[in-house]
Amino acid sequence: MSNKTVVNDSSIMMHITMKLSDGSAADSTKVNNKPAKVNLGDQSLSPAFEAQLLGLSAGDSKEFTLAAADAFGEVNPDNIHYVDRTKFSETPAEVGSIVTFTQPGGEIPGIIREVNDLSVTVDFNHPLAGQEITFAVDVVEVL
Incomplete structure (x- = not known):
């Protein structure tokens, strides 16, 4: 494991667990033990989500809540x-x-x-559109 930290344009392998405002789990990569690979700066994540990842290193965990607009968007x-x-x-x-x-x-x-x-x-909206989401991330590796 390296001591790299997450910066803009980083690629990260991480587990992501999403919870709804009532505390129920919406989804988790831990279910199948397959961490997700995310790429900062490729427009696949909201700027607010990316900002929460900056400075994290392999082995770090963080939990944060995003408003609907910064998570999966408002219902259109x-x-x-x-x-x-x-x-x-x-x-x-x-x-x-x-x-x-x-x-x-x-x-x-x-x-x-x-x-x-x-x-x-x-x-055709994302099923989680319009909802505040709490994300728990566990950084497996900074690539």
């Missing part, structure tokens, strides 16, 4: 779509189900929020 009403119910003839539309739509450039998952006689409401 433009990401909620009403799809004709007939589009769900092969797979029944059930509230809470995750469905995947093919778009140019890849697939996009959405959560079914409502089903009525004519349409299905599909929410």
